[in-house]
Amino acid sequence: MSNFEVQSGYPVAADLNAGDRAAFISRTYAHLAGSVLAFIALEFVLLHSPAAGLMAAALGAGKVAILVVMFAFMGISWLAQKMADDSASPAVQYAGLGLYIVAEAFFFLPLIMMAAAFAGPNVIPMAAAITGAMFLGITFVAFTTKKDFSFLGGILKIAGFVAMGIIVASIAFGFDLGLLFSGVMVVFASAAILYSTSNIMHRYGPTQHVAAALALFASVMLLFWYVLRLLMGSRRN
Numbered sequence: 001m002s003n004f005e006v007q008s009g010y011p012v013a014a015d016l017n018a019g020d021r022a023a024f025i026s027r028t029y030a031h032l033a034g035s036v037l038a039f040i041a042l043e044f045v046l047l048h049s050p051a052a053g054l055m056a057a058a059l060g061a062g063k064v065a066i067l068v069v070m071f072a073f074m075g076i077s078w079l080a081q082k083m084a085d086d087s088a089s090p091a092v093q094y095a096g097l098g099l100y101i102v103a104e105a106f107f108f109l110p111l112i113m114m115a116a117a118f119a120g121p122n123v124i125p126m127a128a129a130i131t132g133a134m135f136l137g138i139t140f141v142a143f144t145t146k147k148d149f150s151f152l153g154g155i156l157k158i159a160g161f162v163a164m165g166i167i168v169a170s171i172a173f174g175f176d177l178g179l180l181f182s183g184v185m186v187v188f189a190s191a192a193i194l195y196s197t198s199n200i201m202h203r204y205g206p207t208q209h210v211a212a213a214l215a216l217f218a219s220v221m222l223l224f225w226y227v228l229r230l231l232m233g234s235r236r237n
Contacts, residue, residue: 020206024200024204024206024209025200025201027209028200028204028209028212028213028216029213031097031209031210031212031213032213032216032217032220035097035101035213035214035217036217036220038098038101039101039104039105039108039217039221042101042102042105043105043108043109043112046105046106046109047109047112047113047116051106051109052109052113066171067168067171067172069107070167070168070171073103073106073107076099076100076103077100077103077218079096079099080096080097080099080100080103080214081096081100081211081214081215082096083095083096083099084096084097084100084210084211084214085208085211087205087207087208090210093210093211094210096210096214097210097213097214097217100214100217100218101217104217104218104221108221108225111225111228111229112124114232115127115228115232118232119231119232123228123231123232124228126231127224127227127228127231128224130227130231131220131223131224131227134190134193134223134227135193135220135223138190138193138194138197139193139197141194142194142197142198142201143197143201146201147198148198148201148202149194149195149197149198150195150198150199150202150203152191152192152194152195152198153195155191156188156191156192156195159188160188163184163185163188166181178233179230179233179234182226182229182230182233183226183230185222185225185226186223186226186227186230188222189219189220189222189223189225189226190223192218192219192222192223193216193219193220193223195219196212196215196216196219197216199212199215200212200216
């Protein structure tokens with residue numbers, strides 16, 4: 001199951017009474033906040049550990065190493081999501097969320113290092129602030145309109161495969177994706193946040209707050225990645 005599908009053997013969130021639905025939404029966003037804080041803490045530790053040098057060396061080994069890291073991250077992400085979707089075991093759900101946070105921290109490490117070294121000390125906080133503001137705006141739209149944006153799932157899945165193909169081609173053939181691609185991916189990530197937020201309101205079952213938080217966290221981190229790349233690229237130009 002991808003981030004753009006929701007499966008549930010329970011009554012969906014939209015069918016819960018107001019109190020139960022509010023409790024589910026609160027649990028989901030509390031887990032999202034905890035995931036973001038855990039990511040920040042882990043990223044800080046990794047930046048001040050030998051892992052930073054090892055990751056830089058691995059990615060500097062060439063195109064094959066970069067592709068291996070990328071596909072390893074994709075595989076771990078798939079496994080983490082399957083674990084978070086395990087309705088029979090809360091422990092497995094939390095293990096999946098934790099695994100995904102760790103994978104994101106390692107995957108972000110080279111980009112954070114480059115941003116800190118070459119784009120100035122303010123670019124990372126600026127990217128975080130922009131991401132946060134966009135997330136709040138999209139969340140406000142989803143909750144105030146109360147529309148079901150589940151139709152975005154198929155569109156996002158196809159667009160995701162196309163984007164992945166372009167990224168793999170850029171690595172394999174050595175061309176720069178540029179600011180335009182980053183801008184398009186910001187729109188893609190924003191749509192993914194809207195889709196995930198809509199699912200939290202309408203699609204997830206009442207005990208799926210861990211899976212819902214993981215899906216939303218993944219979309220937020222994707223947005224942060226490309227906002228940061230946009231800022232880095234604009235400063236470089």
